[in-house]
Amino acid sequence: xxxxxxxxxxxxxxxxxxxxxxxxxxxxxxxxxxxxxxxxxxxxxxxxxxxxxxxxxxxxxxxxxxxxxxxxxxxxxxxxxxxxxxxxxxxxxxxxxxxx
Amino acid sequence: xxxxxxxxxxxxxxxxxxxxxxxxxxxxxxxxxxxxxxxxxxxxxxxxxxxxxxxxxxxxxxxxxxxxxxxxxxxxxxxxxxxxxxxxxxxxxxxxxxxxxxxxxxxxxxxxxxxxxxxxxxxxxxxxxxxxxxxxxxxxxxxxxxxxxxxxxxxxxxxxxxxxxxxxxxxxxxxxxxxxxxxxxxxxxxxxxxxxxxxxxxxxxxxxxxxxxxxxxxxxxxxx
Numbered sequence: 001x002x003x004x005x006x007x008x009x010x011x012x013x014x015x016x017x018x019x020x021x022x023x024x025x026x027x028x029x030x031x032x033x034x035x036x037x038x039x040x041x042x043x044x045x046x047x048x049x050x051x052x053x054x055x056x057x058x059x060x061x062x063x064x065x066x067x068x069x070x071x072x073x074x075x076x077x078x079x080x081x082x083x084x085x086x087x088x089x090x091x092x093x094x095x096x097x098x099x100x
Numbered sequence: 101x102x103x104x105x106x107x108x109x110x111x112x113x114x115x116x117x118x119x120x121x122x123x124x125x126x127x128x129x130x131x132x133x134x135x136x137x138x139x140x141x142x143x144x145x146x147x148x149x150x151x152x153x154x155x156x157x158x159x160x161x162x163x164x165x166x167x168x169x170x171x172x173x174x175x176x177x178x179x180x181x182x183x184x185x186x187x188x189x190x191x192x193x194x195x196x197x198x199x200x201x202x203x204x205x206x207x208x209x210x211x212x213x214x215x216x217x218x219x220x221x222x223x224x225x226x227x228x229x230x231x232x233x234x235x236x237x238x239x240x241x242x243x244x245x246x247x248x249x250x251x252x253x254x255x256x257x258x259x260x261x262x263x264x265x266x267x268x269x270x271x272x273x274x275x276x277x278x279x280x281x282x283x284x285x286x287x288x289x290x291x292x293x294x295x296x297x298x299x300x301x302x303x304x305x306x307x308x309x310x311x312x313x314x315x316x317x318x319x320x321x322x323x324x
Contacts, residue, residue: 002125003128003198005195005198005199006191006195008192008195011188011191011192011195012188014188015184015185015188018184019181019184022177022180022181022184025314025315025319026173026177026319029173029315029319029320029322029323030322032323033323034323037319037320037322037323038320041315041316041319041320042312042315042316044315045311045312045314045315048311049308049311049312052187052304052307052308052311053304053308055191056187056188056190056191056304056307057300057301057304057305062129062132062136063129063132063133065129065133066129066132066133066136069133069136069137069140070136070140072140073136073139073140073143073144074143076140076143076144076147077143077144077147080144080147080148080151081147081150081151081154084151084154084155085151085154085155085158088155088158088159089158
């Protein structure tokens with residue numbers, strides 16, 4: 001049976017990057033950037049999530065079918081959020097519907 | 101037919117290989133795929149909570165701004181570091197299992213559990229602090245300023261989101277206990293380590309949820 005074994009150095013490196021990103025996101029949060037605070041915070045969180053998924057959860061080395069399942073989870077989450085906000089963010093744009 | 105082959109065959113059929121699979125590789129792929137199917141449903145479970153958070157934050161920005169001031173940024177940051185460290189320990193536990201190393205496997209599993217328990221301890225301390233500050237909706241919520249109900253909604257979301265996350269952590273620690281007991285009895289080998297791998301996936305997923313909860317609840321309220 002072929003098992004891909006990630007070397008320890010890779011795990012340590014990913015861990016170090018995750019820690020640096022955690023420190024960065026907390027530090028940056030104290031700088032007032034207006035609406036960009038949210039953007040930066042979520043961008044850093046997304047990088048951290050990708051690192052965890054690819055290296056800790058071994059998605060780099062799973063079968064293509066499993067990758068499709070991983071992508072499906074993300075795509076359906078995007079649909080959930082996008083279509084819900086499509087409703088709430090546009091309420092009050094016309095005189096008929098009432099704002100939230 | 102050599103004895104070696106028969107012994108190996110025997111160990112596979114009694115221990116490692118379930119009868120519905122052709123070989124261990126197919127079984128490993130199926131296990132991983134099945135776990136990811138479950139994790140996709142978990143993404144949507146937490147996704148509903150995140151969507152609720154986004155909708156209410158958009159609807160009541162002022163209330164979320166004043167309420168967010170009561171989140172403990174230091175505790176949140178420390179907890180993030182603790183949880184990422186526990187994920188590293190889990191990754192090393194899975195690697196030890198892949199290599200068939202029993203003692204390191206047990207050690208890393210115990211370290212993962214310990215860091216998970218530290219996370220829950222800090223979380224419990226935060227909850228206690230919120231109770232003392234009268235910020236627990238439904239139990240003890242006192243808010244003198246304006247927008248009382250809207251601020252209460254923020255804390256309701258805070259407790260439901262971190263609470264379901266903490267519940268996942270408790271379940272994770274129970275699963276890790278099961279792995280430690282199995283590892284002590286020598287249940288896992290280089291051929292049979294899938295339980296360690298898929299429970300590892302679960303643990304990393306719980307880490308992932310926190311990676312998004314942390315900035316949303318603790319950080320981006322600082323400058324609303």
